[in-house]
Amino acid sequence: MEVTRVENVTRIYKVGQMETQALRGVSLCIESGEFTALVGPSGSGKTTLLQLIGCLDQPTSGQVYINGKDVSKLNRNQRADVRRGTIGFIFQFFALIPTLTAYENVELPLLLIGTGSAERHERVKQLLDWVDLAAVAQHRPDQLSGGQQQRVAVARALATKPSLILADEPTANLDTPNGKQVMETMARLNRETGVTFVFATHDPRVIHYARRVVTLRDGLIVENNGVQDVAAQIGAGA
């Protein structure tokens, strides 16, 4: 089943007189249960594409569908409503709310969709178990390591059982063992829960986790599925 489809999407950023064509006509379809890497050199449009799929931004032209629904013309609140419960995000920086504990960070999306307290409690416990952080549930982000923080972010992204989780360079700020642990956690949750992951990365150590690789260059998709080629390109482009 198709989770998201992007049709002929362009995105032009205007800064003063300067126009940047971040995407120049990208089409892509993501099926349910995929574990897909988005690769390409810096500035190729990975983040831009993730933001469009994630309903954080609007395309300059073209359509974005999420679960069959055209979201490319929605206003801000409507996009927030689409994101809530449907899309989970993991960012390069460990995007936790610093004043909330690990537990509360994971709980937050559930509160936003109005999950009842008993169910919420069960779910948060289950998620923290999955990412192996039950022991630090009451810690604030600044009391956690980078890897732990990123796994809290993974748990939070999963909380509402979204159709799609988008991760923008989730391992870029982690050392190798922690990056590995985060990727393995994501891959395991993808296998066990069937949730769809799309992640952008620069990191050759991470690409082999992907079961499909989409390569962007200068705002266009240049490779779709070519795992070996991509690894070589990353090496050359970086």
Place this chain on the structure above:
Amino acid sequence: MIQLLKMAYRDLGRNRRRSFFSALALAMGLALLLLMAAVVEGEMRGAMELGIRLQTGHLQVRAKSYNENKASLKFDDLVANPEQIAAQVASLAPVQVATPRLFASGIVASGDESVGVSVVGIDPSSPANDPYRAGLVSGSFLTADDREGLLMGQTLADKLGLKAGDRVNLLVNTSNGGVDQQSFVIRGIFSTHTPAFDQGTVFLPLTKAQAFTQVGDHASIIFVLLKNRDQANAVAAALQSSNGSRYQVVTWEQMNDLLVQTEQLSNAYMMFLYLIVLAITATVIVNTLIMSVFERTREIGILSAIGMRAGRVMAMFFAESVLLAVGGIVMGLLLGGLLVVYATDIGFYVGSIAGSMSGLLIGERIYGYLTPNAAVSLTVIAFVVTLLAALYPAVLAARMEPVDALRSGQ
């Protein structure tokens, strides 16, 4: 939503010192407002009370043609048989005391100095004169049959270098339009702690004053104090109807109209000052909140990415402001309460400034007086102004585009 409040509360705790100081700014603003209101109200009340006790009383019975500014001594302008009328007035239940008084203009001369004064004939035995009796700083009070004694205000005595027991010459205007003079002994020197009054008043026993000014058995006014000043109009109406056409009854509000007007003017003026204080306070708070919004740009991006609507983001920042405002208001009430208690119980010494303000009787000390009404309305105003000011940073937070917010600082 509890979670919003929890986050707001913790956000305030995140930068405790900053939150504390912005709450303190509000607290000091509110405390200042309360103190200002208390001092102004206290000063007005004090002046009114002084004016009533020392000069006007709550009511005065006068001849229709009497003009208080001229201190006319023509029989037509005076009250005939004043003792009898005073007794009649005093018999009314709401009346505390009624006593005749005679006002004449005069000049006190000592050595080669002379000063214009208001010569007041009083019945020394009347309790209406207690404020003067209580203010005696040297010598003794007058007696009814004293033929050559007077009382002098301390400010005047100091100016002329006189003390109790000294002799002075007193000139007065008389009923027939002439002038008379006589040497008097200063029996006593009084102070009402009201320089404007003490520098221009000389007391004589009523009978002596009547003889001296040749008015016979007449007085300028019947000075009336009531048990409760709110009854002034009712009593005035009653007296007016029973005393026919020859006399008029004026109330303390009519006699102190300058003060009433001053109060209205100063209220308007104070409102302006209040707004300035509040504007400064609000600026400090808005500044803090804006800083906090920009510091948390990325957090706003995260919340938005999770699907929090702009309205909720705004509510969260607003909740923070409400907490800050509540904290500031509570602190302000404590701080302001202390200041107001100090102002009310101990007061502020203004000393000689009081004498230089003509027209108003102001004591040497100003005591605060805060009406519950003023306290409540200032508190509410401070709270509302703070919240209105806090809307802007909250809107700023809500307006942030999630994409830009997430990109910041990356």
